[in-house]
Amino acid sequence: MTTPFAAAVTERTRTLNTRLCVGLDPRLSHYRDPAHLRRHTLEVLEATAPYAAAVKPQVAFYEALGVQGMEILEEVCAAARTLGLPVVLDAKRGDIGSTAEAYAQAWLTGRHAGSSLTVNPFLGFGALQPFVGAAREHGGGVFVLVKTSNPDQADLQGEGLSERVAAEVARLGAEEGGEYASVGAVVGATHPDDLPRFRSLMPRALLLLPGLGAQGAQARDLAGAFHPGGTGALVSASRGVQYADGLDVAAARAAAQGFRDELNAVMP
Numbered sequence: 037m038t039t040p041f042a043a044a045v046t047e048r049t050r051t052l053n054t055r056l057c058v059g060l061d062p063r064l065s066h067y068r069d070p071a072h073l074r075r076h077t078l079e080v081l082e083a084t085a086p087y088a089a090a091v092k093p094q095v096a097f098y099e100a101l102g103v104q105g106m107e108i109l110e111e112v113c114a115a116a117r118t119l120g121l122p123v124v125l126d127a128k129r130g131d132i133g134s135t136a137e138a139y140a141q142a143w144l145t146g147r148h149a150g151s152s153l154t155v156n157p158f159l160g161f162g163a164l165q166p167f168v169g170a171a172r173e174h175g176g177g178v179f180v181l182v183k184t185s186n187p188d189q190a191d192l193q194g195e196g197l198s199e200r201v202a203a204e205v206a207r208l209g210a211e212e213g214g215e216y217a218s219v220g221a222v223v224g225a226t227h228p229d230d231l232p233r234f235r236s237l238m239p240r241a242l243l244l245l246p247g248l249g250a251q252g253a254q255a256r257d258l259a260g261a262f263h264p265g266g267t268g269a270l271v272s273a274s275r276g277v278q279y280a281d282g283l284d285v286a287a288a289r290a291a292a293q294g295f296r297d298e299l300n301a302v303m304p
């Protein structure tokens with residue numbers, strides 16, 4: 037069995053000294069055709085891999101291309117694994133338990149065993165179980181949405197709801213051994229003041245922090261998400277890397293290197 041997802045991320049963070057997660061969210065409008073999109077996305081992946089602790093394709097951008105997009109997604113995931121990069125599949129799934137089982141089978145087993153998946157807890161904590169079970173069984177991970185990066189998250193996630201979800205993530209993590217549990221949490225990098233609180237509420241969860249770059253979050257504000265030694269969180273940027281300067285792959289590489297260095301400069 038290969039190294040479980042959370043351990044693989046942490047090992048890569050320590051070995052390469054990076055906690056950057058490169059998001060690969062290719063937009064067809066930026067390209068001549070899907071073949072051009074495919075080539076550029078794979079080139080960005082290869083160019084930025086040395087600076088990345090993980091890679092995060094957002095599934096919607098591939099689904100939007102139909103069958104061909106799903107083939108490109110498979111190729112991106114396979115290339116990431118060949119490069120030794122843990123894969124975060126960002127699909128934000130969540131459904132009644134029996135359907136959640138099918139989603140978990142699709143994204144956390146078989147060729148995606150060892151990957152992690154973003155999951156939506158809105159249907160209830162019982163509905164998370166199929167994802168958690170599949171992640172544990174197949175060496176994968178889940179990132180439960182605790183407090184998302186968008187400004188309108190407060191419409192539903194305020195009033196202590198994020199804290200209730202965080203408590204469930206901590207409870208699930210406490211059921212497992214190992215340094216970091218297979219159950220992690222999404223907390224937007226756009227909420228830097230909340231990071232120390234969520235860090236201590238979920239001590240053994242890997243945190244996924246989207247919002248660096250295009251959404252305005254700054255690496256220098258994110259130290260509170262990490263444990264001493266600089267482990268425990270992945271900070272994610274998609275447009276800010278892939279489209280750092282149009283389709284210039286060298287610029288994408290430089291952006292990844294820059295984000296990695298900015299994060300390393302503030303590690304506790």
Ligand SMILES: O=C(O)c1cc(=O)[nH]c(=O)n1[C@@H]1O[C@H](COP(=O)(O)O)[C@@H](O)[C@H]1O
Pocket residue numbers: 059061094126128154183184185186222223224246247248249250251272273274275276
């Ligand atoms: O789960 C996510 O990755 C996610 C959660 C969240 O709270 N906010 C958020 O932006 N994301 C994803 O992170 C990526 C952010 O993209 P950029 O804003 O281009 O860096 C997108 O794929 C979003 O779907």
